[in-house]
Amino acid sequence: MSVDQVSTPSRVAEPDEGITLEELALASRNHAMPLEAMRYDVTPPGLHYVLTHYDIPMLDPATWRLTVRGLVDRPISVDLETLKAMPRHTSRVTLECAGNGRAHLTPRPVSQPWLTGAVGTADWTGVRLVDLLEDAGIARGAVDVVFSGADHGLDRGTEDDYRRALGVADATSEEILVAYEMNGQPLPPQHGFPVRLVVPGWYGMAHVKWLCDIEVVDHAFEGFQNAVAYRIKRNAEDADDPGTPVTRIEPRALLVPPGFPDFMSRTRVVRPGTHLLEGRAWSGWGVVRRVEVSTDDGHTWVDADLEPAPDRHAWQRFTCPWEATDGQHYLRVRAHDASGRVQGDEPAWTTGGFANNADEAVRVVVMEEPPR
Ligand SMILES: Nc1nc2c(c(=O)[nH]1)N[C@H]1C(S)=C(S)[C@@H](COP(=O)(O)O)O[C@H]1N2
Numbered sequence: 001m002s003v004d005q006v007s008t009p010s011r012v013a014e015p016d017e018g019i020t021l022e023e024l025a026l027a028s029r030n031h032a033m034p035l036e037a038m039r040y041d042v043t044p045p046g047l048h049y050v051l052t053h054y055d056i057p058m059l060d061p062a063t064w065r066l067t068v069r070g071l072v073d074r075p076i077s078v079d080l081e082t083l084k085a086m087p088r089h090t091s092r093v094t095l096e097c098a099g100n101g102r103a104h105l106t107p108r109p110v111s112q113p114w115l116t117g118a119v120g121t122a123d124w125t126g127v128r129l130v131d132l133l134e135d136a137g138i139a140r141g142a143v144d145v146v147f148s149g150a151d152h153g154l155d156r157g158t159e160d161d162y163r164r165a166l167g168v169a170d171a172t173s174e175e176i177l178v179a180y181e182m183n184g185q186p187l188p189p190q191h192g193f194p195v196r197l198v199v200p201g202w203y204g205m206a207h208v209k210w211l212c213d214i215e216v217v218d219h220a221f222e223g224f225q226n227a228v229a230y231r232i233k234r235n236a237e238d239a240d241d242p243g244t245p246v247t248r249i250e251p252r253a254l255l256v257p258p259g260f261p262d263f264m265s266r267t268r269v270v271r272p273g274t275h276l277l278e279g280r281a282w283s284g285w286g287v288v289r290r291v292e293v294s295t296d297d298g299h300t301w302v303d304a305d306l307e308p309a310p311d312r313h314a315w316q317r318f319t320c321p322w323e324a325t326d327g328q329h330y331l332r333v334r335a336h337d338a339s340g341r342v343q344g345d346e347p348a349w350t351t352g353g354f355a356n357n358a359d360e361a362v363r364v365v366v367m368e369e370p371p372r
């Protein structure tokens, strides 16, 4: 057998092609956050979205070690107890998958078919990555820092552990955590037990779960997840285009779906009268400065009341009163961040379906209570 007989190349769906059974298999392993969970400042762990490329490895905390090696003065191997004895830091961080919004693209890149729920916010506790790197002592000539997870698989013909690298300048940011707690509890297996990387502001792929090795290298890392998978490429025909790397989270605002849903269509039903719309907004490029709300499908916009960020990389709550009148309405929200980025209404298509932060209309039907 050769890998070509096992591994599927990436592809784009036919214009009218529905979600395939392979996509359903991914979608049922990797669940979204139900949008009503945006009512919580901190997402309860079972409601936080999950994305795992291969299998969830089962690691024994008694034998697990984290190694720091490569271009360092003093290679390190630490166990969990030693790591927990180091200075402890907690940050509230909103995590979003780079593929969030992919299923809204036409044509649809065939992969995990996220709508907009691939997001969640947690309090992550652990040691600062930079403390570990300083203990090891980064040697002269270091270029990239490579993080390896304990999970292993095959993707488009390449077999590897899940590995991602950051440049040395990014990797030595004080914000990055080697985390062993989520919301004050040991990490759940699906979120990286016993230890994961948390890279605040970056899309999910950088936050390596089941972290077991950190290697400092003297060259730009060419591993699959950096060089092939997470690239922004606009032209599916151009196989030679290396694209640009996926990095920080683009701004997005989402509404807590108002009222109650219709079971199959998820159309929202709201009673006539005054409602307080609420939602969350975030960006990896700077705090959110302004959220706009439209209750007429983008014709007119008003500013929402926006709460300050509780932590530099945590989502911000917003509210906006709405006088709901009988009939059908399309609600839209859009975020503006401190870097000047703003959400658009047209998806920016990429071959992998990354960073589609176009605002999505929420269909609401306003009607009186039916007679019983
Ligand atoms: N080891 C490992 N780390 C990983 C992944 C993975 O498949 N293996 N998936 C990444 C991706 S693409 C995302 S979006 C986040 C999801 O983190 P969560 O499941 O804790 O929400 O984990 C990242 N870290």
Ligand SMILES: [Mo]
Residues within 6 Å of the ligand: 051, 096, 097, 098, 099, 204, 205
């Ligand atoms: Mo992701």
